Amino acid sequence: MDEREFLLKGWDYExxxxxxxxxxxxxxxxxxxxxxxxxxxxxxxxxxxxxxNGIDGSFDVYDATPLEDAAFEKVSExxxxxxxxxxxxxxxxxxxxxxSQWRFRGFDAARHxxxxxxxxxxxxxxxxxxxxxDGFEDTDWTRWLRDSGQAMRLS
Numbered sequence: 001m002d003e004r005e006f007l008l009k010g011w012d013y014e015x016x017x018x019x020x021x022x023x024x025x026x027x028x029x030x031x032x033x034x035x036x037x038x039x040x041x042x043x044x045x046x047x048x049x050x051x052x053n054g055i056d057g058s059f060d061v062y063d064a065t066p067l068e069d070a071a072f073e074k075v076s077e078x079x080x081x082x083x084x085x086x087x088x089x090x091x092x093x094x095x096x097x098x099x100s101q102w103r104f105r106g107f108d109a110a111r112h113x114x115x116x117x118x119x120x121x122x123x124x125x126x127x128x129x130x131x132x133x134d135g136f137e138d139t140d141w142t143r144w145l146r147d148s149g150q151a152m153r154l155s
Contacts, residue, residue: 003107007083010114015076016148017139018042018117019069021124029131037124038067041117045075048109052082052092083110 001009018041028034050056083106090106121139128136137143145151 003088004083007107007110007114008080010110011076011079011083012148013141013144014114014117015072016144017121018072020137020139021121022067022069022072024124024128024136025067027133028127030127034124034127035067037120037127041120042067042072042075044116045079045113048113049075049079049082051094052086052090052106052109054092079110079113082106 018038021038025031025034025038086106088105088107091103092106092109093101093103095101125136142151146153
C-alpha cells in the first residue's frame, strides 16, 4: 500500500470514528466541553485542507462548524478528493500566528490531521472516563478494521 492509499484509508477510518463520537455527545454531562473537542477535531481538518488548496482564511480552533454527520462526511470527501489530486511532492506554505513561515507536504498535513483527530478522540474518552462512563465502544484502528471487514476473523 502506498502513502496515498494509506491516507485515503485513514480518512475512511476518521469518518467512522468521528461518527461514533458524534452519537455519544448527548451522553456527556459537560456537553459544552465535549462539543468543543469535536469542533477542535473538524476545524483543523478544514484549516489544513484549505491551506493545501490555496485558500487563505482565519482559523479558530473552536469555530462555529456545525457538528453534524454531514459536515464530517463533507470534509472527509474533500480530503479524499484532494489526496487523489495531489502527489507526494505537493507542498504549500503556512504562516503561523507568530509570523514564522513553514512549507509542508500535503501528504504530511493529511497525516497530521488524522493523528490530531485520533489524539482528541482519546481526549473525549478521557472526559468520558472522568464522568464515570462504562462500556462505550472503542474507536481505535483495529476496531474499524474489524467493523469494516478489513480484518479476517480466524476463530
